[in-house]
Amino acid sequence: MDTPEKRPMVIERFYQALDEDTAASLSADQKAALEEAVLSITLTTRQRIDIRRTVSFFGRRYFYVFLAGRDRRNATRHKSTLGRMALSVLVFGWLLFCAVSVFITLYLIKSALGIDVFKHFHVGLWTWLIEHQR
Template sequence: MESMKNRESKTAGSLIDDPVILRLFERMPHSVQESFTEEQLMHLKVAVGSRGWGEHAVDVRGSFRGWRHRYYYVMLFGRNRRHLTPGQKRIHNLISAAMLTGFVCVGLLIGLLGLYLLKSAAGIDLFPDHSLGIWDWFNSN
């Protein structure tokens, strides 16, 4: 088998400097890294490096230690290139509708709060001797 030193002495087109191979090598012991031939590295690059789903505008990954186990988190954001099944489309539409409804409700609440504060600042009293206490709280802060 070819050693790592022999591979390094090859041409500049060697796979040893390829970003995909370097990411793989970061996760394995040095003795295992040296055991790969150039042909094996080429096949590894094709198998691992051809992931079209690996490119995202936002790709945040990490892990943390819990009480007994390690946990990981992944946040991906990018253009959806998947072909959804009818069931997945229904779920997507339901979640989208729920999120839109939530945003509209929060927007309405913020808008109503703003109108209430403007009304109170203008001294308009729609219900005499009744207050929600929001204006008093707003003034005290």
């Protein structure tokens, strides 16, 4: 186990947040396992480029983070069911809009050319369009 001076800041904060009696009751193996677990789930980075800065702007402090490097995550991200359903509805709506637009365009072209597919049956879209053109 590292000395407190050599431990990462996140480990120091973890021990500050932990109850003193609980921290004192942990064995060296338990502390090492806890420190390894904390380091594996926190924002400690192993990226080649890690820039974290703060900027003062109009009396407030803002921070920015720039990370770049190889993606070492081994698990795929969990996508929400609601998000996938919303995307499915959006894609279906877009495809339906495109299909209806194509059919209306083809119908207007057919009507403009004077082609009757069914005798004595017209939707009236071409007639309505001609009447309201003025």
